Amino acid sequence: xxxxxxxxxxxxxxxAVVGVAGxxxxxxxALFEEQMETVFAEAPDAVVIDxxxxxxxSSAGLRVLLMAAKRTKAQGQRLLLCGLSPNIxxxxxxxxxxxxxxxADSRSEAQSRAQA
Amino acid sequence: xxxxLRFQLFLGIFVILLGAGGIxxxxxxxxxxxxxxxxxxxxxxxxxxxxxxxxxxxYRELLMExxxxxxxxxxxxxxxxxxxxxxxxxxxxxxxxxxxxxxxAQSLALEWASRMDLGGSADAFAMTREGHLIAHRDxxxxxxxxxxxxxxxxxxxxxxTEEGITNFGYAYVIYEDEVVPAGVDDGRRFAYFIDVxxxxxxxxxxxxxxxxxxxVETGVExxxxxxxxxxxxxxxxETGFVFIFDRDLQTVTSPADWASAMVGQSDxxxxxxxxxxxxxxxxxxxxxxxxxxxxxxxGPLEMEAYVSYFxxxxxxxxxxxxxxxxxAPARALVQRQVLIFAMVLGASLLLAWFFAYKIxxxxxRLAAYARRLPTQDFTTAGEGSDALNRLARARSxxxxxxxxxxxxxGELRDNIQALLNTTREKERIESELNIAQEIQRGLLxxxxxxxxxxxxxxxxxxxxxxxxxxxxxxxxxxxxxxRLLFTVGDVADKGVPSALFMAITKTLVKSxxxxxxxxxxxxxxxxxxLSADNPSAMFVTLLIGILDIRTGRxxxxxxxxxxxxLVPADGKDPSFIREISGPPGGAIEGVSYRHLSLQLDPxxxxxVFTDGITEAMNPANEEYGNDRLLALxxxxxxxxxxxxVVTVVExxxxxxxxxxxxxxxxxxxxxxxxxxxxxAKDV
Numbered sequence: 001x002x003x004x005x006x007x008x009x010x011x012x013x014x015x016a017v018v019g020v021a022g023x024x025x026x027x028x029x030a031l032f033e034e035q036m037e038t039v040f041a042e043a044p045d046a047v048v049i050d051x052x053x054x055x056x057x058s059s060a061g062l063r064v065l066l067m068a069a070k071r072t073k074a075q076g077q078r079l080l081l082c083g084l085s086p087n088i089x090x091x092x093x094x095x096x097x098x099x100x101x102x103x104a105d106s107r108s109e110a111q112s113r114a115q116a
Numbered sequence: 117x118x119x120x121l122r123f124q125l126f127l128g129i130f131v132i133l134l135g136a137g138g139i140x141x142x143x144x145x146x147x148x149x150x151x152x153x154x155x156x157x158x159x160x161x162x163x164x165x166x167x168x169x170x171x172x173x174x175y176r177e178l179l180m181e182x183x184x185x186x187x188x189x190x191x192x193x194x195x196x197x198x199x200x201x202x203x204x205x206x207x208x209x210x211x212x213x214x215x216x217x218x219x220x221a222q223s224l225a226l227e228w229a230s231r232m233d234l235g236g237s238a239d240a241f242a243m244t245r246e247g248h249l250i251a252h253r254d255x256x257x258x259x260x261x262x263x264x265x266x267x268x269x270x271x272x273x274x275x276x277t278e279e280g281i282t283n284f285g286y287a288y289v290i291y292e293d294e295v296v297p298a299g300v301d302d303g304r305r306f307a308y309f310i311d312v313x314x315x316x317x318x319x320x321x322x323x324x325x326x327x328x329x330x331x332v333e334t335g336v337e338x339x340x341x342x343x344x345x346x347x348x349x350x351x352x353x354e355t356g357f358v359f360i361f362d363r364d365l366q367t368v369t370s371p372a373d374w375a376s377a378m379v380g381q382s383d384x385x386x387x388x389x390x391x392x393x394x395x396x397x398x399x400x401x402x403x404x405x406x407x408x409x410x411x412x413x414x415g416p417l418e419m420e421a422y423v424s425y426f427x428x429x430x431x432x433x434x435x436x437x438x439x440x441x442x443x444a445p446a447r448a449l450v451q452r453q454v455l456i457f458a459m460v461l462g463a464s465l466l467l468a469w470f471f472a473y474k475i476x477x478x479x480x481r482l483a484a485y486a487r488r489l490p491t492q493d494f495t496t497a498g499e500g501s502d503a504l505n506r507l508a509r510a511r512s513x514x515x516x517x518x519x520x521x522x523x524x525x526g527e528l529r530d531n532i533q534a535l536l537n538t539t540r541e542k543e544r545i546e547s548e549l550n551i552a553q554e555i556q557r558g559l560l561x562x563x564x565x566x567x568x569x570x571x572x573x574x575x576x577x578x579x580x581x582x583x584x585x586x587x588x589x590x591x592x593x594x595x596x597x598x599r600l601l602f603t604v605g606d607v608a609d610k611g612v613p614s615a616l617f618m619a620i621t622k623t624l625v626k627s628x629x630x631x632x633x634x635x636x637x638x639x640x641x642x643x644x645x646l647s648a649d650n651p652s653a654m655f656v657t658l659l660i661g662i663l664d665i666r667t668g669r670x671x672x673x674x675x676x677x678x679x680x681x682l683v684p685a686d687g688k689d690p691s692f693i694r695e696i697s698g699p700p701g702g703a704i705e706g707v708s709y710r711h712l713s714l715q716l717d718p719x720x721x722x723x724v725f726t727d728g729i730t731e732a733m734n735p736a737n738e739e740y741g742n743d744r745l746l747a748l749x750x751x752x753x754x755x756x757x758x759x760x761v762v763t764v765v766e767x768x769x770x771x772x773x774x775x776x777x778x779x780x781x782x783x784x785x786x787x788x789x790x791x792x793x794x795x796a797k798d799v
Contacts, residue, residue, distance in 0.1 A: 025778065096699035096700060
């Protein structure tokens with residue numbers, strides 16, 4: 001795993017919580033994609049992606065998130081994002097992705113909303 | 117060459133041989149020379165001893181002969197003395213019997229004695245107690261005071277006679293007579309005295325002893341002659357010789373002819389006469405050699421001598437020889453040794469060179485092989501060098517090295533083959549990418565200024581992909597006489613997938629623009645087409661604008677594209693236009709996009725860019741940033757669109773420095789001027 005991108009994965013029941021730290025750009029997006037494959041392999045009902053430790057996300061990272069969103073939507077699962085820093089939030093806002101994703105302010109809020 | 121292993125081996129052997137040979141020769145020469153000198157010395161001393169022995173033998177013989185003759189004479193003298201004594205006693209008996217008086221008897225006895233002829237050189241005489249002759253065959257000598265004469269020991273004859281007769285009854289006295297008969301040159305005489313108390317006188321019988329001495333001298337002379345002959349034949353070493361001289365430094369036998377001049381010479385070093393040096397050496401008797409330098413054979417010649425002294429004759433026997441001759445055999449031997457050693461050394465060095473070649477030759481062949489290695493064709497499978505294969509069969513370290521070389525060559529061939537394959541593949545991909553790049557460039561407008569006949573718009577754009585091909589795009593064209601369509605887009609990620617998606621997007625925009633004039637509707641169509649079958653969730657942020665060049669009004673749609681910058685002509689600060697119309701194209705199917713519009717004032721410039729500019733990283737991972745771009749756009753107000761594009765790109769490159777370009781960069785600048793085509797033509 002690259003030093004530039006690190007993950008944490010917690011599962012509680014059918015909820016998977018992925019923590020992402022570092023940078024997601026074209027050189028690390030493949031790692032992010034692999035990590036999401038790992039998460040989906042267990043077929044969770046809901047996935048929370050915590051971006052609090054994320055420093056930077058390029059369009060390549062957005063593409064992986066978009067894939068995840070399309071997948072959850074197709075399989076009737078839920079996908080929530082949380083912990084967006086102002087920089088990341090701006091990327092989401094500018095690109096219009098804010099409208100596509102369900103975004104919570106904190107991880108706990110995301111977890112409670114995911115299990116609701 | 118001097119640092120080569122071969123030369124060092126060779127030099128090592130050479131030094132060892134030379135060192136060993138040198139030590140052996142030096143020690144041999146010294147020992148040989150000393151041994152030869154000792155031998156010559158012994159020989160010289162032996163010659164001396166032999167001669168001394170010969171001389172002393174001869175001399176002893178002579179002495180014994182002399183003693184024998186003297187004893188014979190003595191016995192004769194004693195017999196005569198006895199006869200005279202008996203005769204005198206007979207005359208005395210005449211007195212006792214009364215036939216004659218004392219005086220008559222004495223007179224008769226003396227008369228008899230005077231007439232007595234003893235034969236030869238012997239004399240009989242009578243001497244009074246006072247030492248006067250009263251009877252002698254030579255009547256003229258009667259009355260002479262013989263007793264006053266000194267004997268050989270310095271006493272008077274009378275004294276010596278009285279002492280002898282008192283102690284032994286007779287006396288022997290040797291003296292030199294002043295009165296010498298004609299024809300005789302030696303006056304020495306030997307006298308036998310006896311006492312005749314009856315007549316109160318001494319009877320003496322004397323004889324010359326010169327002939328005895330002469331006999332001995334004749335013997336000595338004969339001896340000298342024999343010696344001179346035999347000594348002259350003695351040869352010491354080559355030209356050395358033996359000679360004899362006496363205590364007066366006169367030669368008894370002469371030195372060899374070639375060296376006869378040395379007798380009168382002095383030693384070059386000490387200045388002492390050579391003969392004196394010999395004498396001193398003979399006197400000391402320590403057997404040490406005398407070293408001296410004489411002027412002989414036309415120059416100074418170093419000589420050495422042994423001298424012994426023969427005391428009875430007062431003779432010095434000297435054996436002398438030129439010093440060079442003593443050490444000459446040693447030198448000759450050493451010279452032969454040097455010659456032999458030189459030959460052995462030469463042969464050894466040849467062998468050493470051969471062995472050094474045997475050892476280092478393979479190394480040199482390996483070195484030659486290694487030097488040839490780079491010139492070989494590694495693209496073909498190697499069959500290996502014959503020379504290397506031969507070397508590799510050896511069990512020595514060199515063989516190991518050769519096998520390592522062979523292994524290295526094999527690995528090198530494999531690796532180079534693999535590298536060649538990789539390179540070919542890479543070249544193929546590169547070549548394809550180059551073609552793709554050309555194709556992608558062909559998709560973009562490339563004639564600037566694009567509308568020279570249209571003074572209302574100043575438009576310039578540039579695109580720099582981070583790799584060969586990129587996912588950014590821009591485009592512009594007139595939809596009709598008054599409406600200019602411009603678009604800037606950025607496909608997610610970069611590289612070949614993005615480039616394909618970019619080409620599709622551009623085509624879709626173009627086709628959508630042909631059907632409808634509303635950007636929002638165009639965007640919805642493009643989005644639906646892109647989203648229709650998009651498993652990899654590729655998407656493209658897109659800004660599509662339509663400028664009416666008569667009014668400056670811009671109708672546009674922004675699907676997730678970075679907010680464009682408006683640089684107002686009236687001097688207000690440039691600002692981002694942040695409204696968005698919806699998500700990027702391809703993200704979600706069936707989305708409807710908000711229709712946006714913007715009114716440009718004459719001279720206003722619209723700057724549309726992709727995130728490759730604001731997110732350009734420098735080596736310290738710092739982004740170029742929105743603020744810097746905004747500030748730079750303010751500074752560039754009033755510049756031409758081309759100037760703005762060029763300056764911004766330069767500034768971004770300056771920021772990036774050595775850092776790799778991480779994303780595609782696209783920049784489009786559009787300035788609108790409110791001039792009618794007619795007015796423009798007038799200008």
